């Protein structure tokens with residue numbers, strides 16, 4: 218009986234150690250879309266070069282997003298996003314230009330399109 222209790226205790230701590238090692242080694246669940254997105258920086262001029270449907274980048278809260286592939290998926294008229302290509306779009310995204318915020322699902326979608334941050338200069 219004593220051995221059984223000791224064995225169960227030991228197994229428990231081995232399992233705990235295994236979980237701890239896995240958690241420490243496993244990559245974080247919310248990785249940026251590309252590894253480079255974490256460190257990439259773009260100037261406002263670089264973003265401005267992506268100002269139409271062929272390549273559409275947006276600046277939202279100091280982050281840069283490539284939304285080109287999403288324009289056709291967007292539930293509203295494509296114009297709503299196209300007007301902001303290459304530009305600061307925080308207010309547009311936050312209000313949908315209609316005093317209404319986007320859903321959390323929209324924010325999560327946006328997160329996946331992040332390509333970097335706006336650089337200071």
Ligand code: HEM
Pocket residue numbers: 275284287291292293297298301306309310313314315317318319320321322323326327330
């Ligand atoms: C920056 C300029 C943008 C403007 C002005 C804008 C505006 C709008 C409008 C007018 C609607 C439809 C009406 C409504 O649902 O209330 C809408 C819906 C939606 N938009 Fe945008 N949008 C923009 C950018 C984006 C971006 C970049 C994403 C995602 C990457 C996005 C994701 C969505 C989604 C998922 C919906 C469905 C409703 C919701 O989940 O909130 N939008 N947007």
